[in-house]
Amino acid sequence: MKLKSHSPLDPDRMAERLKVLAEPKRLRILNLLMEGVQCNCELGDALDMAPNLISHHLSMLRQAGLVEVTRDAVDARWIYYSINRATLQDLNAVFGAFFDPARIQPRRPACGPQGALVRVTDISMTAT
C-alpha cells in the first residue's frame, strides 16, 4: 500500500491546493505581495479592485497559509499582508514532486490488443 490518501501528493489534497491558485486575481495579488506591496488599499489601487474583493481573496490565501497578516503598531487600522515563505517553499516542493517528468513510466496497458501504435493528431477521426 503506497501511502497515498494522506500524502501531500494525494490528488485530492493537491487539487485543493491548486484551486486556491487557479484564479487570475489571486495570482496578481500574490505577485504584488511578492514584490513587497502590502496594504489592502494599495493592492486595490494597483489591481483596480474593490477593497471587499481584495479582502475576500486575501482571506482565501490566508486560509491556504500562503499569506500572513500584520497590524501596524503605530496606527492599527492599517493591516499589512505578506507571503509565508515556508508555505511557498512547501508548495513548490510538492508541486515539483507531483509533476516530476521522471515519474512518467513506460506504457503498461492491461487491456486492448496491445499492438503497435499509431500517432493520432486529431481525435475527431479525420479519416472518412
Next chain:
Amino acid sequence: MKLKSHSPLDPDRMAERLKVLAEPKRLRILNLLMEGVQCNCELGDALDMAPNLISHHLSMLRQAGLVEVTRDAVDARWIYYSINRATLQDLNAVFGAFFDPARIQPRRPACGPQGALVRVTDISMTAT
C-alpha cells in the same frame, strides 16, 4: 515595462494552466497515466468513473497539451493516452519560477504610517 502580458509568468496564463490541474479527478487520471496506464476503459475501472466523464477530462488535458493520443494499429478502436513529457517539464519550470520563494521582496509599503509591525494571529479582532 516588464513584459508581462504575454510572458509565461503572466497571472492570467498561469491561472489558465492551473485551472486544468485544479481538479481531483483530472489529477487522478494524470497520476495513472504517469504510471503507464493508458486506455479509457482501464482508467474508468481504476477510478470508478463513466467512460464519457473520463473522455471529457482527457479532452481538457489534451487541450492543455498535457496528454497525447495514440491509436492501436492492430485494432483502431482502442485509443491510448500518454503524458506529454515536454509540456510537463515546461509546466514544472513555469510553476517553479512563478512561486519561487527567492522572488519575495522585503516589505515596501506605499501607504499607511509605515510604523512598527505587530503579528496578528486572528484577523477577527480578538481584542474586546
Next chain:
DNA sequence: GATATACTTCAACCGTCGTTGAACTACTTC
C-alpha cells in the same frame, strides 16, 4: 450489411465560486 465494441459528443442539471453593494467592526482623531 448488421451487430458489437471503444470512445466521443451533446444537452441538460446543478452545485460551486467570483463578484457586487450594503452593512458591520476595529481603530484613530477631533
Next chain:
DNA sequence: GAAGTAGTTCAACGACGGTTGAAGTATATC
C-alpha cells in the same frame, strides 16, 4: 462621544464547470 478611516463580513446574483444519460461516430467482427 461623534465622525472618519481601513478593512471585513453578509446576502444575493450570475456564470462557469463538473456530472449524467442519451445519442452519435469510428472501427472491427460475424
